Amino acid sequence: MSKNPEIGYHKTDSYNEDSIKAISESYQKILTAIGENPHREGLLKTPERAAKALQFLTHGYDLDASEILRSAMFKEDYSQMVIVKDIEVYSMCEHHMLPFFGKAHIAYIPNGHIVGLSKIPRVVDAFARRLQVQERLTNEIRDCIQDTLKPAGVAVVIECKHMCMSMRGIQKQNSSTTTSAFTGEFENDKTRSEFLRLITAHLA
Numbered sequence: 001m002s003k004n005p006e007i008g009y010h011k012t013d014s015y016n017e018d019s020i021k022a023i024s025e026s027y028q029k030i031l032t033a034i035g036e037n038p039h040r041e042g043l044l045k046t047p048e049r050a051a052k053a054l055q056f057l058t059h060g061y062d063l064d065a066s067e068i069l070r071s072a073m074f075k076e077d078y079s080q081m082v083i084v085k086d087i088e089v090y091s092m093c094e095h096h097m098l099p100f101f102g103k104a105h106i107a108y109i110p111n112g113h114i115v116g117l118s119k120i121p122r123v124v125d126a127f128a129r130r131l132q133v134q135e136r137l138t139n140e141i142r143d144c145i146q147d148t149l150k151p152a153g154v155a156v157v158i159e160c161k162h163m164c165m166s167m168r169g170i171q172k173q174n175s176s177t178t179t180s181a182f183t184g185e186f187e188n189d190k191t192r193s194e195f196l197r198l199i200t201a202h203l204a
């Protein structure tokens, strides 16, 4: 898989064949362990398909989130809040390897540089497409933007539903989890409130 920041995400034709082979062999053993027959027709290609799916779902390990941001930073004299909201998040909890998914809302206040807007969702994906906990995902996005772009402040709010809490375990279908992380000017109540108001407002 590529680390090229210009690509920035996984290309479906660039699987790592050695790793696909190793994961497929493991999935074949899992099929046997759950009482299935991995040689029946419907399951013949399943280990390989599942291996490719897992490699896609964890392709963030091969991405350099800072490099993605650095590839599109522009000098600009704009110092108001920039918000990208409702960014779809798909990740996998590191405890059960089940999906958690929802939305991220991200803002920064430029300090000499702005960043190409698409790079913010790309940073989200680079960290989300790994085994994660929602809290670490939130902090990693904040730290990457703060350390690379060096803005006057960063705000990250993530709301997700965790399949490990709905389809198993406590089996709560409607609960969701919100996490947040702030730096700089967003540690100030007034700026943070403005951000929270804007991400809940329906402007369109």
Ligand SMILES: Nc1nc2c(ncn2[C@@H]2O[C@H](COP(=O)(O)OP(=O)(O)OP(=O)(O)O)[C@@H](O)[C@H]2O)c(=O)[nH]1
Pocket: 093, 094, 095, 132, 133, 134, 135, 162, 164, 165, 169, 170
């Ligand atoms: N803080 C946090 N916890 C998570 C996240 N994803 C899953 N978990 C929790 O991780 C915990 C693991 O707890 P354990 O008691 O070791 O696992 P378990 O026996 O499967 O727990 P139950 O889910 O309660 O059945 C559970 O409480 C999950 O809800 C996450 O992103 N952040």
Ligand SMILES: [Zn+2]
Pocket: 093, 094, 095, 096, 097, 098, 162, 164, 165
């Ligand atoms: Zn879990």
